[in-house]
Amino acid sequence: MDSKKKNHINRKEAIKRTGLLLGGVVFAPNILGVLKGCTATPGDWTPTFFSQDQAQLVTSLADVILPADGTPAASEVGVPQFIETMVSETYSEEQQDRFLAGLDQFAGEYREELQADYFDGTDEEKYDFTYHQNQLALEAEPGGEGTPFILMFKELTMLGYFTSEPGATEVLRYEANPGIYDGCMPLEDVGRTWAT
């Protein structure tokens, strides 16, 4: 049991082997027709739970946390709509109230500091303010139920983003059917963090 045969393979080889393995099994017909339906439909989102102002703030804040920079911005993969769905469908009333109060407070503090609405700010203004809010939250965080608003929001944004198809496949790495398992291969042969 002390000599484990290492199975180092490069990325190309791994993909090739995956393909071979997949080709070697009999698929049931019904799983061939997997429908690629995306839950996020960016662009045509009409908020039903958030007010128009809240929706604008959510969209702009999500895009500050995960902007377009060669890979899509949060709003381009449906994150604002995802956040609305999570808050309106999976939160208790009390959690919803906390989220909305946090959102209002965030907007209020920005307005007080910069005399404008967050969503009207320049990229730099929004980034600086958000960076500072995130920093304060990390310094202050008690953990558990008391998670500061900005961290709740950041987590929701990242969850929506990295479970979206572009987030999982373009920014992170995703293989629906890895085919093989290799417990110890060069990181460079995988390239990026696994989405799942």
Place this chain on the structure above:
Amino acid sequence: MNLNLKAKKENTYDAIVVGTGISGGWAAKELTENGLNTLVLERGRDVKHIEDYPTATKDPWELPRADQIPYEERKHYEKQMRTGYTISESLKHWWIKDTDQPYQEEKRFDWIRGYHVGGRSIMWGRQSYRLAPMDFEANAKEGIAVDWPIRYDDIADWYSHVEKFAGISGEALGLPQLPDSEFLPPWDLNCVEEELRDAIDETFGRVLTIGRAANLSQAHNGRGTCMNRNLCSRGCPFGAYFSSNAATLPAAAATGNMTLRPHSIVNEVMYDEDSGKATGVRVVDAESGDVIEYYANIVFLNASTVGSTAILMNSTSDRFPDGMGNDSGELGHNMMDHHFRVGANGEYDGHEDKYYWGRRPTGFYIPRYRNLNGNDRDYIRGFGYQGGASRQGWHRGVRELAIGSELKNLVTTPGKWTMGMTAFGEMLPDHSNRMWLDHDNTDKWGQPQVVFDVEFKENEFKMREDMKNDAAEMLEAAGMKNVSTYDDPGGPGLGIHEMGTARMGRDPNTSVLNEWNQIHAVPNVFVTDGSCMTSAACQNPSLTYMALTARAANYAAEELKKGNL
């Protein structure tokens, strides 16, 4: 009269199997392969292999709400959610709604279950370990509860029999406390797990191996190779792990001897005073509410520990006023589970240029090492560990200073290696840990509700100290940093290894079943699910249920042919 006779003939089989989970599937396979015309009853809906796995091939973005159920739905699953992992959009259809299937708790008991063809064999953890000779001897040696009526040698060939069919991946070690199975090739450990293996071998002389799992590392008996998706609980489109649906029920169906009837809630086993045998079962059709009687020469109860025990308790007659086979008064007592959710986590500096490919369907296993040669702790019996190492994913970015492109860049590279391990400890059988039926409170099909009064006791709590501290000590021996421990037992039942409420034994005065899983006083009724267990050992139990079932079913078929049943 003629009509009645005809109806009775139509409803008569050689054998009846109640339940389609891990053990029921095996009973169906072995009985039908012995040529017995067998009726297989399942209280829930039908689930056909592959075509009834609605979420099996869903990508993360195809699941609503990042796989979380709506808040409004949570009220239906208050108890089923206690595991923290059972109720999600991708899995909720496998678990009952507590609002439909109520039960009562004198003390917290987590009865986590799914009612459909295949039962929990669809969602099980697939960890597969033999019990050891010492496990069958421990009760007698230590004067705990009653002696097992069998020894390891009685079941060893039956372990082989079920393993060869099911397909168990793992590494042969030759350990006396964890006998080897008939193995398919093992999965690999990853680099950090290898570090832990080497460190605890060197420091403590303890063994770490890859978890033995009913996952196919190569194509086996017409089922496909595991694709390393680790979405097993959704049902596997490749049939690459053992379930009743993928393996035993198709084999039973292929004989032409099986009649599978879903939506059939067995209300009781019917008893005939004159012959001293069971005549069949009375069923409530879950859809129509009709009560139907089915007849057979032998009855196998595989309705799960609580289910089978409840059926026997509800099967009362002049001969058995306290439930069929309950001459000993032990029916419903001696409930066991494994106690777990205690262990340690740590971080590893190094191997930062290494990563893994694929989502392995098993973790590592540290076999029991305590109290192997006599008892030298302040508790008896022992525990094993299950765990794994992995690199942190995107979530670590939440609590980082980075936002914007820096955040994206940060989480695009995997984080530190982290490792966690959880101990699974043996729970002793205790007469006071019991379930019973509340006939005043029934469910919507008129079945009495089950009440639980079960708790962990002194031996378990003492053991947990070692379970916690040893975990931390081993992680530290491997150079882990930021090692932290946890100890949160939850309720009994949370291991989903409930067992022991119709135990096997040598003496009809102190046990319900004999060495062939027959009810002592009703020889044509066999109970081969977890309820038969005389002690729990610390290994995951399903493989033992499979072996006991195959053994009992072949015995029953032989006895029937000889005219003894």
